Amino acid sequence: MRQSGAESLLRLTDLHTFIGESHILQGVSLDVAPGRVTVLLGRNGAGKTTTLRSVLGLTPAAGGTITFDGGDITRERPHRIVRRGVGYVPEDRDVFGGLTVDENLRLAQRPGTTADGMALVHRLFPDLERRAGQRAGSLSGGQQQMVAIARALVNPNRLLVIDEPSKGLAPVVVSQVTEALAAIKGTTTILLVEQNLAMAQALGDDAVIIDNGRTVYTGPMADVTADEQLQARYLGAGHSG
Amino acid sequence: MSTIILLTLTGLALAAMYFLLAAGLSLIFGLMDVLNFAHGAFFTWGAYAAWWTIAQISGEFRASTPAFLLALVVATIVGAVLAAAVEVGLLRPLYQRPIYQVLITLGIGLALSQLTAVIWRPDARTFPQPRWLADTSTVLGARVPNNRFLLILAALAVLAGMLLFLRKTRYGLIVRAGAENREMVQALGIDVDRAFTLVFALGGALAGLGGAFGAAYFGSIDPQFGSVNLIFAFIVVVIGGLGSVTGSALAAVVIGLAQQFGNYYTTWAGDFVVVLLLAVVLLVRPNGLLGRLR
Amino acid sequence: MSGGGRWRSLWPVAVLLALLAVPRLDLQIPVIFDGPLNSPGTLQLLAVGFALGIAALSYNLLFGFTGVLSFGHALFFGTGVYLPTIAMRQWEWALGPAIAFALLGSLVLASAVGVLAFRTHGVYFAMVTLAFAQAGAVIVGKNVGELTGGEEGLSLPFRRLPKWMVGVVNTDNLYWLTLATLIAVYLVALRLVTSPTGRVWLGIRENERRVEMLGLRPFPFKLLAFVLSGLLATVAGIVYLFLVGGATPRAVSAEFTVTLLLMVIIGGSGSLWGPVAGALLYHYLNVRLTVWAGSDVVADLPALLRQPLRDPLFIFGIIFVLLVLFFPRGLAGAFVGRRLRPFGRSLGGAVPATPIGRSEELDR
Numbered sequence: 078m079r080q081s082g083a084e085s086l087l088r089l090t091d092l093h094t095f096i097g098e099s100h101i102l103q104g105v106s107l108d109v110a111p112g113r114v115t116v117l118l119g120r121n122g123a124g125k126t127t128t129l130r131s132v133l134g135l136t137p138a139a140g141g142t143i144t145f146d147g148g149d150i151t152r153e154r155p156h157r158i159v160r161r162g163v164g165y166v167p168e169d170r171d172v173f174g175g176l177t178v179d180e181n182l183r184l185a186q187r188p189g190t191t192a193d194g195m196a197l198v199h200r201l202f203p204d205l206e207r208r209a210g211q212r213a214g215s216l217s218g219g220q221q222q223m224v225a226i227a228r229a230l231v232n233p234n235r236l237l238v239i240d241e242p243s244k245g246l247a248p249v250v251v252s253q254v255t256e257a258l259a260a261i262k263g264t265t266t267i268l269l270v271e272q273n274l275a276m277a278q279a280l281g282d283d284a285v286i287i288d289n290g291r292t293v294y295t296g297p298m299a300d301v302t303a304d305e306q307l308q309a310r311y312l313g314a315g316h317s318g
Numbered sequence: 319m320s321t322i323i324l325l326t327l328t329g330l331a332l333a334a335m336y337f338l339l340a341a342g343l344s345l346i347f348g349l350m351d352v353l354n355f356a357h358g359a360f361f362t363w364g365a366y367a368a369w370w371t372i373a374q375i376s377g378e379f380r381a382s383t384p385a386f387l388l389a390l391v392v393a394t395i396v397g398a399v400l401a402a403a404v405e406v407g408l409l410r411p412l413y414q415r416p417i418y419q420v421l422i423t424l425g426i427g428l429a430l431s432q433l434t435a436v437i438w439r440p441d442a443r444t445f446p447q448p449r450w451l452a453d454t455s456t457v458l459g460a461r462v463p464n465n466r467f468l469l470i471l472a473a474l475a476v477l478a479g480m481l482l483f484l485r486k487t488r489y490g491l492i493v494r495a496g497a498e499n500r501e502m503v504q505a506l507g508i509d510v511d512r513a514f515t516l517v518f519a520l521g522g523a524l525a526g527l528g529g530a531f532g533a534a535y536f537g538s539i540d541p542q543f544g545s546v547n548l549i550f551a552f553i554v555v556v557i558g559g560l561g562s563v564t565g566s567a568l569a570a571v572v573i574g575l576a577q578q579f580g581n582y583y584t585t586w587a588g589d590f591v592v593v594l595l596l597a598v599v600l601l602v603r604p605n606g607l608l609g610r611l612r
Numbered sequence: 613m614s615g616g617g618r619w620r621s622l623w624p625v626a627v628l629l630a631l632l633a634v635p636r637l638d639l640q641i642p643v644i645f646d647g648p649l650n651s652p653g654t655l656q657l658l659a660v661g662f663a664l665g666i667a668a669l670s671y672n673l674l675f676g677f678t679g680v681l682s683f684g685h686a687l688f689f690g691t692g693v694y695l696p697t698i699a700m701r702q703w704e705w706a707l708g709p710a711i712a713f714a715l716l717g718s719l720v721l722a723s724a725v726g727v728l729a730f731r732t733h734g735v736y737f738a739m740v741t742l743a744f745a746q747a748g749a750v751i752v753g754k755n756v757g758e759l760t761g762g763e764e765g766l767s768l769p770f771r772r773l774p775k776w777m778v779g780v781v782n783t784d785n786l787y788w789l790t791l792a793t794l795i796a797v798y799l800v801a802l803r804l805v806t807s808p809t810g811r812v813w814l815g816i817r818e819n820e821r822r823v824e825m826l827g828l829r830p831f832p833f834k835l836l837a838f839v840l841s842g843l844l845a846t847v848a849g850i851v852y853l854f855l856v857g858g859a860t861p862r863a864v865s866a867e868f869t870v871t872l873l874l875m876v877i878i879g880g881s882g883s884l885w886g887p888v889a890g891a892l893l894y895h896y897l898n899v900r901l902t903v904w905a906g907s908d909v910v911a912d913l914p915a916l917l918r919q920p921l922r923d924p925l926f927i928f929g930i931i932f933v934l935l936v937l938f939f940p941r942g943l944a945g946a947f948v949g950r951r952l953r954p955f956g957r958s959l960g961g962a963v964p965a966t967p968i969g970r971s972e973e974l975d976r
């Protein structure tokens with residue numbers, strides 16, 4: 078079921094994670110190949126967000142290993158993991174509402190990074206440049222999502238971890254966000270959680286499905302798109318497209 | 319008329335002292351969600367450090383101007399160092415357990431305050447200050463001690479400094495963002511622990527400075543000095559809105575004035591009005607004057 | 613654990629019988645107590661410990677069993693100490709009405725403070741309750757309305773008390789009264805925490821949001837916990853008043869609440885009896901440390917050691933810190949170990965260190 082290890086930038090092996098006393102992840106394994114977009118699928122509550130948070134060290138795993146670029150990061154603290162070159166776009170965007178757009182981006186800019194990131198962001202989201210001085214809390218949901226993505230793009234990251242960028246957005250905005258991500262596809266590696274199958278299809282190369290905190294499928298994204306039985310079994314309600 | 323002037327200026331000076339205590343508390347709470355009961359001990363230590371410095375330089379009963387100025391510096395440093403040590407040594411292991419953090423700051427506050435009684439004496443002692451500071455100036459017929467003016471000026475300077483720090487520096491940015499969402503700050507690759515230590519030390523420095531000024535304001539110090547004022551500082555912080563420095567400043571003025579004017583009429587009215595104000599603010603704006611909803 | 617079950621249930625009964633018998637035991641326990649067990653001094657020491665135990669137990673209903681951190685508990689203890697004294701001394705009421713007045717006053721006060729303070733959460737709540745308690749302390753300390761006696765306090769008018777409660781010779785009666793009250797309060801508390809309401813309290817402690825998701829409004833439950841624990845604290849204040857014969861401002865001070873918290877931490881917040889044990893130990897140490905500090909042994913120590921030993925507050929501060937760091941579950945946690953659900957683990961949401969799949973076995 079697994080691809081050969083030499084090709085993975087990020088590898089999770091038999092991950093177990095607790096939230097409080099509940100055993101949420103009970104054996105998640107997946108590989109993210111460099112340069113590709115890996116989509117993490119699964120129904121609501123399957124443990125997708127928890128998996129990403131474990132990768133980031135925000136909800137540390139209690140068992141199993143996480144390696145990034147060959148180094149073990151299972152027990153590393155979040156800011157160290159991020160400094161290795163991981164950009165994170167959380168599920169609920171979590172922009173700093175009291176800070177301006179510009180402040181949000183400057184905060185994300187790690188010392189020593191070049192101005193290229195900021196230029197890229199302004200090219201992808203011209204709207205944000207115009208609204209640089211506006212409080213992020215006063216932006217629309219779509220604009221906030223752009224800020225959240227932009228925060229991950231201002232640094233030259235090697236891996237982007239993105240959690241449901243389409244969540245709660247209007248269809249027009251979803252396609253805008255999809256376009257922006259498509260524009261950077263190929264330039265960096267992406268681990269994407271997405272319930273919107275159309276978006277997952279448009280962006281994904283590889284797919285991993287988890288169910289009840291366990292990996293249940295690994296394969297090409299195209300196969301998932303084609304296999305309606307698979308979708309019915311593991312993705313079920315909540316998926317559109 | 320002169321009574322009103324006197325009460326206003328004294329109330330503002332009291333407000334200034336509360337502000338020095340509350341600003342740090344508010345920042346610490348805003349960023350770290352820690353209700354820091356040890357803050358009163360930093361205040362007490364600031365007062366004792368100032369007193370000790372003066373006693374070393376110009377004797378226990380007189381203070382020269384240089385001795386007093388040096389005392390302010392020493393008090394600030396002592397407050398900062400104590401606070402940083404407490405944060406790194408004792409609070410850090412408990413970040414996952416907020417209630418225990420509160421409890422441990424209580425224990426630290428108790429032990430640290432009482433340590434002054436152990437080292438020096440448990441009873442109150444007078445705080446010497448330079449003659450020009452204890453002298454009065456006449457403002458519109460009111461004879462106001464000069465240390466009131468100094469205290470107000472110091473608080474204004476601190477307020478301006480803090481606003482600049484928060485608005486213009488990267489650390490200020492981190493503190494403001496961290497107050498909103500600590501985890502997300504970490505997820506941007508920022509070492510939040512360093513920011514915690516910094517904020518704690520900053521709060522401790524302000525408390526230490528406040529302690530030295532408070533000693534000059536009241537003219538005497540004792541081991542319980544900090545914990546008495548801490549309660550009012552808590553009220554200031556809640557009324558102002560946790561995490562808001564401007565809110566603290568505003569609330570400190572309200573509380574300081576209410577207390578002075580109230581206590582002028584009867585010995586207890588001032589303290590009582592303060593709690594009443596708190597109740598009203600909570601009913602109308604549960605998150606304080608300038609607090610955001612959390 | 614099969615044979616241990618019976619012993620476990622017999623233990624409390626044995627301890628209880630022993631405690632009940634103490635006033636009739638003419639036993640010397642050297643070093644631990646100065647006089648024989650049935651001497652008024654020893655009985656008083658124990659009885660005050662029981663009264664504080666009731667207060668600590670009441671506090672823990674709120675802190676340990678509902679997860680609410682209040683810094684205003686002294687207000688309700690103080691109500692039990694001050695209202696009867698004021699009613700009897702200033703207004704010349706009889707004992708019965710004075711007690712009823714205190715309980716009613718406490719009920720009203722706790723409801724009012726609770727309704728206001730529960731508009732806030734968590735640490736905010738702690739500060740707000742602290743502020744209200746401070747208002748009480750101001751009223752008492754500054755002698756508002758010439759009722760409270762100010763810093764001096766107010767002594768109980770003994771002629772208004774029944775004879776069997778008055779005087780050193782009747783210390784044994786007061787001892788039994790206090791012990792009986794402790795037992796009664798304990799049983800009430802036990803009933804409460806095992807009731808459906810008690811389970812909601814535990815739910816709130818574990819995760820208030822989840823209780824809301826189950827369709828329950830936490831507010832009435834929290835208010836009930838607050839009012840009941842306040843009422844029981846008032847009961848503690850009343851028996852304490854009988855023991856010490858008067859009201860002093862310390863009973864309403866923030867320091868007193870901190871003391872209660874310390875007792876709970878010493879004893880352990882996870883059980884009902886833990887805080888009682890913590891209170892007894894605290895009171896005992898507080899009294900004895902002061903005695904020891906004046907003894908020759910301490911006087912001969914070098915100043916570096918002598919000074920701290922003379923200061924019980926300093927020592928308690930250090931004990932507090934050490935307990936929180938190393939024994940967060942207190943005495944009860946140390947004795948009963950895993951059987952109790954610790955307070956800290958649930959609130960923190962930290963990852964348990966148990967290896968996966970083994971946690972079940974370990975608990976059994």
Ligand SMILES: Nc1ncnc2c1ncn2[C@@H]1O[C@H](COP(=O)(O)OP(=O)(O)OP(=O)(O)O)[C@@H](O)[C@H]1O
Binds near residue numbers: 096120124126128168
């Ligand atoms: N704070 C928490 N306490 C207890 N359980 C939690 C907590 N947060 C999440 N869970 C549980 O963990 C499981 C996995 O949640 P997670 O958020 O990882 O799922 P997800 O796959 O991202 O779902 P969604 O599609 O809804 O975003 C869920 O069953 C959820 O109920």
Ligand SMILES: [Mg+2]
Binds near residue numbers: 125126127168241
């Ligand atoms: Mg999710």
